[in-house]
Amino acid sequence: MTDGGSPTIRRRELGSRLRRLRLESSRTIDEVAQALLCSPSKVSRMETGQRVATARDIRDLCELYLVTDPAVKDELMRLGREARQRSWWRQYSDLGEVTSLIDYQDGASSITEYDSCLVPGLLQTEEYARSAVRGLLPRIREDVLEERVEARMRRQRLLTQDSPPRLWVLLDESVLIRHVGGASTMKAQLDKLHQQSLLPQVTIQVVPFKVGAHPGLNSAFSLVEFTDATLSPIVYTEGLSGEIYLEGRNDIDRYREAVDHLRASALSPADSQDLITTMIGRIS
Structure with missing residues (x-):
């Protein structure tokens, strides 16, 4: 933090x-x-x-x-x-509601990310981020695209600052296979995933296809928790209809249950590293 x-x-x-x-x-x-x-x-x-x-x-x-x-x-x-202080991310005019997520993550003690389609922004390479944003928003203006990529790269400093939050990332296996931005971009992205998984504050687990249906199958979310016990955890989800922030006890309990299930079903961190390395070797 x-x-x-x-x-x-x-x-x-x-x-x-x-x-x-x-x-x-x-x-x-x-x-x-x-x-x-x-x-x-x-x-x-x-x-x-x-x-x-x-x-x-x-x-x-x-x-x-x-x-x-x-x-x-x-x-x-x-x-x-x-x-009342102004955060660095407020200088970007087109980040929308995601600025609240940046606020929450900046003050977090732990962040748990799950995604079934894309590498989470905190672990993306610049070119992967550019390709992902362009793919999600085909009509985005070039200046807005570059602003979002720049902000996303700047957010990643969170992981290398003094006393960084604990980051636990759960990825569906499809994330490793979907070529976002082409072969070279994807290879560099998987290499970054492997390197980041070696950081002491970062854990990456892959949920393999053989698990079948699971609680995160059709969703992506970020569970943000804080050291101060008086502050309720926050769950962030997004989709075509926009961003949603949840902090009700029942909602948090439901997502924590999903996280527990995903962690238990996923490959171990070591086996996940091996799978990522294998996928890098398969990209031609």
């Missing part, structure tokens, strides 16, 4: 702490809104991290909740400042 932390994660962390203080003071959201002369929705959005609490909001809430410890006040103010 980065030293400064993701602004989105800081916003959620601040909201979680403000909610805890409210509950400890035995006040309802409506009571807080009435005391602050604001709407209940504003209080709710601050607590859920959908809105950043201003310095004045934090000061007023500390007074209302009778927070007297200067260290607690300073910590809340620090979270508020960090939650």
Whole structure:
């Protein structure tokens, strides 16, 4: 996780702490809104991290909740400042809702990726990424394509920074066979997969065809988890209809169950490395 932390994660962390203080003071959201002369929705959005609490909001809430410890006040103010910082990925104008995923992954302690069709973005080569985006969006403008590829490559620094998140990637065997961008591009991509699998913080497992039907057969998702136990894990999925973020307990449990099943069904990390190496040798 980065030293400064993701602004989105800081916003959620601040909201979680403000909610805890409210509950400890035995006040309802409506009571807080009435005391602050604001709407209940504003209080709710601050607590859920959908809105950043201003310095004045934090000061007023500390007074209302009778927070007297200067260290607690300073910590809340620090979270508020960090939650308002501008992340590097905000400079890219056409990333859409995926910027939220970058935010979450930047503040994660662990990331579990599953894909049945493509190598996940955190492990893609530049040319594979370019071919994948162009294939998914045939009419994309060239400048937008290059912006997305550049942002995707920059995201990968997450894996080599100090204290990187734990990355566990589960790939359907079809990912190794589908030639995205042609033979040379695919060979370079599989070689990168093999090299990345040697990193201590990265685990790659391949779900072989012989497993048959399995819970991830028709989907792709990212399960993002955090060190702070008060922050709910996030599941990200995407498709033609757009991006979806899930954080309900039932949704998270369902995806965790799918991950457990996939890990148990997949080849071991060592056998997965051997299969990737074999596939490299088969590309002419």
